[in-house]
Amino acid sequence: xxxxxxxxxxxxxxxxxxxxxxxxxxxxxxxxxxxxxxxxxxxxxxxxxxxxxxxxxxxxxxxxxxxxxxxxxxxxxxxxx
Amino acid sequence: xxxxxxxxxxxxxxxxxxxxxxxxxxxxxxxxxxxxxxxxxxxxxxxxxxxxxxxxxxxxxxxxxxxxxxxxxxxxxxxxxxxxxxxxxxxxxxxxxxxxxxxxxxxxxxxxxxxxxxxxxxxxxxxxxxxxxxxxxxxxxxxxxxxxxxxx
Numbered sequence: 662x663x664x665x666x667x668x669x670x671x672x673x674x675x676x677x678x679x680x681x682x683x684x685x686x687x688x689x690x691x692x693x694x695x696x697x698x699x700x701x702x703x704x705x706x707x708x709x710x711x712x713x714x715x716x717x718x719x720x721x722x723x724x725x726x727x728x729x730x731x732x733x734x735x736x737x738x739x740x741x742x
Numbered sequence: 743x744x745x746x747x748x749x750x751x752x753x754x755x756x757x758x759x760x761x762x763x764x765x766x767x768x769x770x771x772x773x774x775x776x777x778x779x780x781x782x783x784x785x786x787x788x789x790x791x792x793x794x795x796x797x798x799x800x801x802x803x804x805x806x807x808x809x810x811x812x813x814x815x816x817x818x819x820x821x822x823x824x825x826x827x828x829x830x831x832x833x834x835x836x837x838x839x840x841x842x843x844x845x846x847x848x849x850x851x852x853x854x855x856x857x858x859x860x861x862x863x864x865x866x867x868x869x870x871x872x873x874x875x876x877x878x879x880x881x882x883x884x885x886x887x888x889x890x891x892x893x894x
Contacts, residue, residue, distance in 0.1 A: 712778040719783050720783075723787075724786055731878060
């Protein structure tokens, strides 16, 4: 339980979340979201919850990104910016 | 419909990695009682290996290796096995999912609970595997999509 590690993981987590929300390109947003999930899994395992960490790493960082990318390919986007 | 990804490196690497993911997933399912993991996590990993092959080898080869109908069958069978193992103790006077009441001959109380948990974990794993692959197939199925020019 190093507080330095917690601090840096938490800061990266917030940066990833803000970038995922603010960025225009949806593919980049999905990438940041998977990165967020991976950092979350690292944080969970560091805080002593390996079961939750395994779920987050398998589902959040592994499969959700693929499903979101597959959904993105079905989208038709008409934006003026 | 996903076309085959045109890179030898990606194809060879993922075809080597997918069986390793599956072996690890079965390990996670089988050791769900005393280590982190269980049916859900193992099922997600199995689905991830199947989806990886579909993404890299393309839909045609991926469907040949793991047909969409088999995915639906696995999902349904997993839920059915879970419900069956849950209701058998009910019929014998126990509670729902009361593993101690399972009718397994020649097994003590502890062994009955052990086998019951293992069977439930395996059926949850198969249900999650099948359902997630069905979701992915529905998302990448040809037709009725807005963007037909994406990767199809």
